[in-house]
Amino acid sequence: xxxxxxxxxxxxxxxxxxxxxxxxxxxxxxxxxxxxxxxxxxxxxxxxxxxxxxxxxxxxxxxxxxxxxxxxxxxxxxxxxxxxxxxxxxxxxxxxxxxxxxxxxxxxxxxxxxxxxxxxxxxxxxxxxxxxxxxxxxxxxxxxxxxxxxxxxxxxxxxxxxxxxxxxxxxxxxxxxxxxxxxxxxxxxxxxxxxxxxxxxxxxxxxxxxxxxxxxxxxxxxxxxxxxxxxxxxxxxxxxxxxxxxxxxxxxxxxxxxxxxxxxxxxxxxxxxxxxxxxxxxxxxxxxxxxxxxxxxxxxxxxxxxxxxxxxxxxxxxxxxxxxxxxxxxxxxxxxxxxxxxxxxxxxxxxxxxxxxxxxxxxxxxxxxxxxxxxxxxxxxxxxxxxxxxxxxxxxxxxxxxxxxxxxxxxxxxxxxxxxxxxxxxxxxxxxxxxxxxxxxxxxxxxxxxxxxxxxxxxxxxxxxxxxxxxxxxxxxxxxxxxxxxxxxxxxxxxxxxxxxxxxxxxxxxxxxxxxxxxxxxxxxxx
Numbered sequence: 055x056x057x058x059x060x061x062x063x064x065x066x067x068x069x070x071x072x073x074x075x076x077x078x079x080x081x082x083x084x085x086x087x088x089x090x091x092x093x094x095x096x097x098x099x100x101x102x103x104x105x106x107x108x109x110x111x112x113x114x115x116x117x118x119x120x121x122x123x124x125x126x127x128x129x130x131x132x133x134x135x136x137x138x139x140x141x142x143x144x145x146x147x148x149x150x151x152x153x154x155x156x157x158x159x160x161x162x163x164x165x166x167x168x169x170x171x172x173x174x175x176x177x178x179x180x181x182x183x184x185x186x187x188x189x190x191x192x193x194x195x196x197x198x199x200x201x202x203x204x205x206x207x208x209x210x211x212x213x214x215x216x217x218x219x220x221x222x223x224x225x226x227x228x229x230x231x232x233x234x235x236x237x238x239x240x241x242x243x244x245x246x247x248x249x250x251x252x253x254x255x256x257x258x259x260x261x262x263x264x265x266x267x268x269x270x271x272x273x274x275x276x277x278x279x280x281x282x283x284x285x286x287x288x289x290x291x292x293x294x295x296x297x298x299x300x301x302x303x304x305x306x307x308x309x310x311x312x313x314x315x316x317x318x319x320x321x322x323x324x325x326x327x328x329x330x331x332x333x334x335x336x337x338x339x340x341x342x343x344x345x346x347x348x349x350x351x352x353x354x355x356x357x358x359x360x361x362x363x364x365x366x367x368x369x370x371x372x373x374x375x376x377x378x379x380x381x382x383x384x385x386x387x388x389x390x391x392x393x394x395x396x397x398x399x400x401x402x403x404x405x406x407x408x409x410x411x412x413x414x415x416x417x418x419x420x421x422x423x424x425x426x427x428x429x430x431x432x433x434x435x436x437x438x439x440x441x442x443x444x445x446x447x448x449x450x451x452x453x454x455x456x457x458x459x460x461x462x463x464x465x466x467x468x469x470x471x472x473x474x475x476x477x478x479x480x481x482x483x484x485x486x487x488x489x490x491x492x493x494x495x496x497x498x499x500x501x502x503x504x505x506x507x508x509x510x511x512x513x514x515x516x517x518x519x520x521x522x523x524x525x526x527x528x529x530x531x532x533x534x535x536x537x538x539x540x541x542x543x544x545x546x547x548x549x550x551x552x553x554x555x556x557x558x559x560x561x562x563x564x565x566x567x568x569x570x571x572x573x574x575x576x577x578x579x580x581x
Contacts, residue, residue: 117140118144119141128167133145149173149174149181165194175206191212213231257297258438272301280418281298281395285425288473295394299394307348314357326344327379358395359399373418453492457493462498462499477550546560
C-alpha cells in the first residue's frame, strides 16, 4: 500500500473497503485532510508549549518545591496540589535522586519523606544541609515515625508534617518556608554587597560606631521604607545609600543620585518630575524626570534640606501616593521608587524654624541612619589613610609606603577633620603627590595638620598688620576684595573637601551665590 495512504489511515482512522479499488481522487482528498490534521496538531502542540512555558515562568517566580517521596501516589497528590497553588514542582522518588536534582539547581523548599529506601530521609536531610546550609527542608512522616521527625527537626529541618495531612497545612507551611528562604537570600545579597563595597575600599569602618551603621543597613536594605541618612559633609552618606540599594531586591534597577543643592530651585522640579514640550520658556522638547528614570529602582536625594518649600509639597505627594505629574501635564504618572534621602543639617531644627515641612520630615525619617564624624572614630583613620595611599599610588605612578610613621599617624589622629573622610582623602592625595621619597612625612601634611598652633597665631597677626602695610603703599580696593573673596572661598572648599553646600554654610551665603562666584572667579574645584 502507498506510504501516504498508510500515514492517512494512521492519522484519520480511515479503512479502505475490501475488494474495492481506491480512486486517485479519494487518495488526494485524504492527503489534504491528513495535511490539515497535521497542521492542527502542530498548532495545538505549539499553543500548549507556549501556555506551559508561561505557567512555568509564573510558578518559578512564586517559588520552587522539590518533592522527595518513594510513594508514587503521594508524589502525584503533592504535585497536583502545589502546581495548582502556583509553585514549580519537581519530583524525586529517592533521597539520591533528590540530592542530584538539588545539585543541578537550588529549590526554595524541599518536601522530604522520612522513611524511604536507599539513604533514607534523615541521611538525605544531612546531605541537603551540607550542600546548602540555609536549605529549607520540610519533613513528611507517618505517625509511627514522629519521634524520628522530631530528631530531624533538631538537626536543621524547617519543620515536619505528619501523614495524613490537610492541604491547607501543607500550603501554609510551604509559604512560610519560602518566606524564610527569601529573607535568607536578601541577607546573603546584602552581605555580598557590603563585602564587595568593603573589598573595593568604598566603605571602610572598623570602629564600633560604623559596625553599628552596617548592622542597621543590613536590617533596612530588604524593605521598601524611606531612609534618611544624616551626618556631616564628607562622612560617606552616598556610599551608604548605594550599599542599601545594592543589597536590596532593586539592585539590578537604576540608582539615581540628585544633589539638590547644586540644581537651581527654578529647575529642580523639572529635573525631578520632568516636563512636557512648551511647559515653560526653553522647554523645546519633553523630558523625563529623574523619578521616572529611577522607576523600579532607588533615588538618592542628597542635601534634601536645601529643596524649596514648593518642591517639598510635590515630593510629599510622591511619597504618599507614589505618583507625580510632569510640569505642563495634567495626567499623573505612577512610579515604584525607593527614596533614600540625606542631609548634613538638623532637619528637626529646620522644622522648628519653618523652613522644612514637618509632615515631609516624618515621611522621610521612617528609618534614620546617622553617620558619625571622623573625629569620633579615630580607629578608622589608619585603614582609611592606607586605602587612599594605595589609590593615589596607582593613579600617580608612585610607590609611597602604606606604613604610617608614628608621628604622622599621631598628627592625623589628633586633627579634628571638619571635612571628614573627604578631607582626609584630599590630604593623603596631596601627601602622596609631593612625598620626596617612599613614605609620607610630617612635611607632606598641610600646615593646619602638621602645626595647628602656628596657623592660628599667623592668621590673627596677618589680619591686622599685613593689610596696614599694603595700604601704606596704596592698594586697589576692588582687587583686594576680589583676592580676599577667592581666598575665603578656597579655604572653605578645602575645609569641606570641595563640598559647595557645606562651604556655603560656613561662609554664611546661599549655595547658588557661592556657585556663581566660583564660576566668576574661575576657581578650580578638586574632583
